[in-house]
Amino acid sequence: MNDVRADLKNLKIGVYVCHCGKNIADVVDVKRVADFASKLPGVEVAREYLHMCDDVGQEMISKDIMELGINRVVVAACSPKVHELTFRDTLRKAGLNPYLLEMANIREQCSWVHRSDPDRATEKAIDLVKMAVAKARWLIPLETKAVEVTRSALVIGGGIAGIQAALDVADNGYQVYLVEKGPSLGGRMGQWSKVFPTMDCAACILTPKMVSAAQHPKIKLLTNSELIEASGSLGNFKVKIRKRPRYVDEEKCTACGLCAQKCPVRIPNEVDFGMSSRKAIYITSPNAVPLAYSIDGENCLYLKRGICRVCERVCEAKAIDFDQKEEVLELRVGSIIVAIGYDPFDPTPLEEYGFGRYKDVVTGPMLERMTDPMGPTGGAILRPSTGKPPRKVAFIQCVGSRDARFNLYCSRVCCMYAIKDSLIIKEQNPESDVYIFYMDIRAFGKGYEEFYLRSQEAGVKFIRGKVSSIREDPRTHELVLRYEDTLLGTALEDSFDLVVLSVGQVPRADTDAISKILGIPRSADGFLMEAHPKLRPNDAVVDGIYLAGSAQYPKDIPDAVAQASGAAARALIPLSMGQVYVEPISPLIEEDRCGGCGVCVKLCPYGALKLEEREDKRVAKVDEVLCKGCGTCSAACPSGAVRSRMFTEEQILSMISSAAG
Amino acid sequence: MGRNRLNLAIGLGATCSGCDITIVDLAEYLPKVLSSVNIAFWPTAADLKLKDLEAMANGSIDLCLYHGAIVNEENAEMARLLRRKSKLMVAFGSCACFGGVPGLANLATKDSLLETVYGTPSTDNPKGLKPQGEALVGEYRMAVPKRLDAVLPLSGVVEVDYSIPGCPPQTSQVKDAFEAILSSDLPPRGSVIGPAKNLCDECPRKREGKSISKIVRAHETIADQERCLLDQGILCMGPATRAGCDAKCIKANMRCEGCMGPPDGVGDQGAKMLGAIASILGLEGEDKMSEEDVARLMDGIVDPVGLFYLFSLPSSILRRRLWEV
Amino acid sequence: MGRKYALFLGCLIPNRYPGIEAAARKVLPRIGIELADMNGASCCPAPGVVKSFSRPAWLAVAARNLCIAEDMALDVLTFCNGCYGTLADANHSLKADRALRDSVNSKLKEVGMVFKGSVGVRHLAEVLMKEVTPEGIRRAVTKPLGLRAAVHYGCHLIKPKVLREWVGSAERPTFLDELTEALGAESVEWEDKMACCGAGGGVRSAVLDVSLRMLNRKLLSAKEAGADFILNVCPFCHLQFDRGQIELQRLYGLQPYDMPVLHYVQALGLAMGYGPHELGVDMNFVGMDRILSKLP
């Protein structure tokens, strides 16, 4: 295992150039690439074929391994992200060490990006193959390592996605820790009243799920809790959870609400986006799970200033417990599902819409709260300025979405929720006029286009044009919208008494913190990045961590639930396998070269390196479970003692000289 | 030592001759060496002429220790001649191994070098004379050897069998080399005679973290004798330098300048050290640093080539500076 | 305390509204802004017209003006939004784009100049806001105006915002209102306050009626808001508001708006106790009686 010198004798390299149907062959002259490769030193055979990844292609490679004694394989095809595992398997089945494979990406890096210049794309493909062959000469056989798995899972986030994922894993018989930052399960869905396109009551379908999660024998629910530290890898994560005190004994509290009645502190209610107020001891909803009050330590008079304790005096169940302390729990889990959800976009920076300045300009989620019987208006849609029902309502779509100044992506839910709310307004007051200003209506889901039609039939007017500005008429307090009806081609002005900004979903404020703790990167839009956008949409980039719901990208409820079940199924794989194989990515430290200078130790982003004291010397030592194979240590080691097994200096240098030569 | 004496040559190129002194420094061991060798060629110590050397049969010298860099055509010719005559060619000292201090000339052009040497105000050269390639002196045509475009290590002109780095090499290394040769117990060809590890292995100092928040130049402080110099912000080359010198400079509270060259497995000493420094520089609190903070920190590195490539520029991937024509 | 700037006059200030120039030369040194003349400067050249015809010509002439300030080693100060638009944007492009700079310098070489990118371009409003500060203005004011001002920012002062970070908000900036309030005036809220006066882009010179109809909306809304006068920081907006009123009257027979127009330096002069004549305020087309009679 310590021998990192490649066997340069008896080299027999096989090169396999893939057409990828027409994907590669339409641009790159695959025959020329294969002909060229066949003349490279050490190459025994070079072939091209329609689909190297199909049965016939793989068979071609294994036959060569067995019959011609090929002992290094170079596949010139797509990105290793797509098929490296496929071909490693081919090698393994043919009896060759799977790490004696090198891939040249002549699809993404040649044919796709240089479609307009086939000649040079072919030359580049030849260069890449030349480099891959040069590297292949120096490949060394490596072994994967089997590690025992901790058979439990952590689910972060108690919204609909987190609940679904937790239930699926627990129903398979494995222990789940469901961590929720707030005092109750429910998440964003818990804030909505009716959901599209069926218009059913969100609480009616969500509450039973919340209850089954809370009562599930295999689910340990941790509310008021958040992840603060994580280490380890697939199969064996070690996490630390900080559990903030509730100051109310969940078991004793009967949720009678007397405490909140008497509590003297009044603060804006975040559930209602500040449209109502709550007390320092509060419950997020009458359907909350666990159904127990909670004291907000930031605002409680006793906890902040040592006075009051009214709640304690009035509580007949004696449930108030100011002695509760913050706890830090250390858990071991085999897989982690991240379902931290999203925040609604804050439209304040779009100054042309005057949100925050004009009372009657509200966001879609604020309107949602008004439609909730338990919301700030008891379910009635009212103008905030007058408290009266609006007669003319405008919805402005794509506020902060599909907008290069803010978020370029489409938020996927705003068209449908605006249509839903337009129908609710029409239901509540059929006389009212409702306009939806849109750029495109995206009604892509099952039953969505039908829903759109229903809204048109109800008399909602759809105007294709982005509203440029909102101004309040100082006399009438009506909101004057400027827009172009682009289908008519005329610039217009019209007055409304309520304007709803259809804001989209943005990554939750704590996404960055979670991404750093778990070491899972974010994509350019700020959401957590999936391992592959098409083939591994449920996996985070780090093995053993899975994504569910809007943490990955804006989603509506059906999509969030579907992805949650998908993530749960993925997370169950290591748990049910019991063992996982760790890639030989950790570096090899050549002890006879290491002088123990310690440069690598401080540098390792995963804390996987430490100096080990020997009799008369120190040497660096790597923890293979913690190591993620980033290669930082090997690049930084000033004495060349740390070597990345899959990117040895010889491999890289030979690639460079073959490219230069 | 019953058998024939070894034919020994000590050749030299652009050298300060400190390497010669190392041999003399063998002290009590010297008689043993001298009794087992026959000095075939050693311009510093023995009166032998070029034509004597030319007259020898090819391969008649058993061992040639060559010190000094290859700077001009004469050096190159001498190296090639000795190579032909010698069975074993050893690059002796850092100039021969990597180009050494004379290698820093690769930062200048031929003209600017002459300008510096013959044209600075401190030079007594009222007529502003500069060496000519060729000149007639009376009836003789005198030629100054032509300077090469770049300073090269010995391996730049001939094949080298072994290297003994150091400025100068340690007497212990020389002893080891002689022992090995005399007993015919030779390491694989191409090896460096010396420990494979870096200097930290020999360094007695205590190291804590490795994270530099401020760069301190050696003359700006009196370093703590106990603690790792890098931890104190002094850019010690130890981590990227071969051990074998017994950390002499370090023990004198002086940073390692890297004279032993890179340890085994490292091609480019300066680049490796730069890589390490870049990795640990400002590591602590890096996320809070502005562009300006980073720039200020980097400005602490004065004369980076002189700092990281004092001995190894000609054998590095940089090799020499290029000028726009 | 006190900073020296290269004063860029442009065309309209010296050649149509010299009162603004006179006011600036009197008032600014008293609040710590020293002015040095840019001898031989030309038209900036106008961003609406010249830039519309030939970007290379526009850029080269602008670069020449910048070179004059570079030779003086002073930042450029202008109180015309058009000049600011041209000089600030040209300066930015030339500093950012080396190829552009080289091509312009090849033209400048023939007149013995070279653009180095060594100075900045400031609008008076920026300098007043950031260096003098509203508090500094307030201290210099001896006769608070006590009037209701319809503050007009003008477009090129605040947009494109990418090149004017100091502006803060392009939709609802507040700095000019703060500077106006510092004069003891009230800045009224008026519809279409941020709208264009209609003069720019070559529209006023080529299609006057379109330009005047834009102006008419602004004047109507200023009047409705009960403003005593329109305050601006640009001689072209100034000209549009001032002469435009007369043109609306003459060409379309509208009732006179009788809405006085003041450039900020003139309003500052009044608030510092200068007489209207010294500030050339009486050289406007629209009479000033309405406000002069209200002044303390």
Next chain:
Amino acid sequence: MMDDALERAFRERVAKRFGMKKGSMSLAIEEAIREWMRSEEEAKGVKEAKVEIPLEHVEEAPPPSPEFAEEIIRASGENINKCIQCGNCVASCPSGRITAYNSRRIIRKASMGYKEEVLRSIELWLCTTCYTCVERCPRKIDVVNAILTMRNMAVENGWMLDPHKVVSMNLMKTGHAVPIDQATRERRKELGLSELPPTVHQYERALLDVQHILKETGFFELVEKAQPQKAGSA
């Protein structure tokens, strides 16, 4: 001042036409002014306030040239093909509110390659370069930059409005787009300023430099080759 009877009559009419509600007065006044302006113009023989697109310019629509969009993108650096036709620019446009100027349509036409139609249209010259659309464009297209680039192309083709030619001549002759006049000379003296400002007006050598630069950059040539073009009334 309006007499009371007239005012009463006006108010009655307003109530009839616009209903008794807030804001109707201002709507009525605006309409009245518009009506008034139109009748005054007709009476005085002033051309109609709406900008006319001269017929000869659009009589034969040439076929689209697909490379037009590419030319604009290359010259301006603005990828007009990114436009999603949301109309935000038009709704933001102070000029578009009162004229036929529609920046969205110009961008669309340019993107589709209707070169002649775009470059020859008077619409192209109705942008006041206020940049409001630029600030609000959800695709971050600098519409003004694109429009100015198209104007440069129009001028390059010899299409320059007459009044603009006058401004350009001023610049070439005097170094100022708006040169000094006799009345201002007098006012300057009255204000204690130098009769001529310390600009190119005072420094002849500097004027020659400016003229040299304008020649070198081809400005003289551009202006000379401009064909006579009518614009709106002045």
